Amino acid sequence: MKICHRYIGLQVLTGMIIAAAILLPLFSFFDLLDQLDDVGKGTYTTREAFLFTALLMPRRFIQIAPFIALLGTVGALGALAVNLELVAMRVAGLSPLRISLAPVAIGGVLIVSTIALEYFVAPQFQQQATVLRAVALEQGAELGKGLGIWTRNEQNILRIGEMLHKKRAMDIEVMHFDRQGSLTAHVHARYADIFDESIWKLHDVTVRAFSSNHISLRKMHTLQWHSFLGPNDIASLTKLPESLTPMELVQHAEFLRTTGQKADAYIMALWRKVGGAIMTIAMILIAIPFVFGSVREGLGGKLILAALIGISIYLFDQIIANIGLVFQLNPVIVSVAPGLILIAIATHWLLRRTF
Structure with a gap:
């Protein structure tokens, strides 16, 4: 047999x-x-x-x-x-x-x-x-045509205009909200270098701070920002879901859930x-x-x-x-x-x- x-x-x-x-x-x-x-x-x-x-x-x-x-x-x-x-x-x-x-x-x-x-x-x-x-077609990694990559956590919204590669992002916007949902600050940077431990170095930065009766404006050459996204999270955002390994899918789905997004x-x-x-x-x-x-x-x-x-x-x-x-x-x-x-x-x- x-x-x-x-x-x-x-x-x-x-x-x-x-x-x-x-x-x-x-x-x-x-x-x-x-x-x-x-x-x-x-x-x-x-x-x-x-x-x-x-x-x-x-x-x-x-x-x-x-x-x-x-x-x-x-x-x-x-x-x-x-x-x-x-x-x-x-x-x-x-x-x-x-x-x-x-x-x-x-x-x-x-x-x-x-x-x-x-x-x-x-x-x-x-x-x-x-x-x-x-790269050959000169296309940026984006989730919506002309809109860039959008993500958020409980009190921040992040927009990335274009990911040149895993360590360099262009046209960055960060919007900070308080616990009542009011906008408290808006940060724009021409580009950012992404390091380990979720540390971003923003370049050519414009910061607008909002209070009940006042808006302040500051410009800086560089600003260090502790992002809620790490390099691996950014990489996942720019990849098709089917191109991720099962472990990466589990990790990214958990990230989206914890930040209140649809997974x-x-x-x-x-x-x-x-x-x-x-x-x-x-x-x-x-x-x-x-x-x-x-x-x-x-x-x-x-x-x-x-x-x-x-x-x-x-x-x-x-x-x-x-x-x-x-x-x-x-x-x-x-x-x-x-x-x-x-x-x-x-x-x-x-x-x-x-x-």
């Missing part, structure tokens, strides 16, 4: 490698086409468009992992079914349930691989790609990573019934049907995620529920029907 499990596992692993070799270049080609539209703007060249696409490939692999699992499993087990190898295994006493354990185990290997990429490769590469493109997008991004792992297992379980039915339609028909199901599930998952953000639904339910529902369907309906 162990020999059969190893053989099935090897075939499924080979199928997933083939599926990845087809899907990853296909999705990367679409990314490249999108980038080629911007070639010629600023200093963005064809070489940088190819480099951007290459740096984005680990992220794309993580995103399409569930569909690699689906097509790889259908292709591998379908080939075994067409060659009557599955029939021989069942005659030898191997039940469909035990045959299914090998693909699930390989799915676990795929999940571990995506987790490793999520922590050590994809975020760093995606952030490098984003910086590369922004929905970051919490959703975190739980979407968990949902992706669940979806990978769900896709494998959905793939299994394809190969225990009739083999008359051949492997091609099974792969086409699996691809259509995969596309439908992908669109459904994206729609649910966007609805969750718009209507501020529970991010855990929105992210995890689709995969759990599919697992329930596969185990209680599709798998039960074939067994």
Whole structure:
């Protein structure tokens, strides 16, 4: 039995490698086409468009992992079914349930691989790609076009016009409020150097202090300010939520919560990573019934049907995620529920029907 499990596992692993070799270049080609539209703007060249696409490939692999699992499993087990190898295994006493354990185990290997990429490769590469493109297109890191980066804590509002890099911010505004919500001071600096321990050195500073009947104005060459943001917090503000590691998402979501800001997008991004792992297992379980039915339609028909199901599930998952953000639904339910529902369907309906 162990020999059969190893053989099935090897075939499924080979199928997933083939599926990845087809899907990853296909999705990367679409990314490249999108980038080629911007070639010629600023200093963005064809070489940088190819480099951007290459740096984005680990992220794309993580995103399409569930569909690699689906097509790889259908292709591998379908080939075994067409060659009557599955029939021989069942005659030898191997039940469909035990045959299914090998693909699930390989799915676990795929999940571990995506987790490793999520922590050590994809975020760093995606952030490098984003910086590369922004610099070439002469784009500042901002949350709203022409508005800059905005954040706050209980008694301060901070606006950063542009982040040149992690240690240098341009066009700084700081608004201080008292506990009653009245504006007490407004600070503007042409730029700021950001140091450790949340210490900012403001340059070319204008300070306006407000009292009940008086406004005072002071100008200074430099001013040291103890910010409520550290360099890591600033870096998180200028990155897409999906480009952060799970630990960074947890830390930044906690920061936003403690400063009274909405963290929905970051919490959703975190739980979407968990949902992706669940979806990978769900896709494998959905793939299994394809190969225990009739083999008359051949492997091609099974792969086409699996691809259509995969596309439908992908669109459904994206729609649910966007609805969750718009209507501020529970991010855990929105992210995890689709995969759990599919697992329930596969185990209680599709798998039960074939067994």
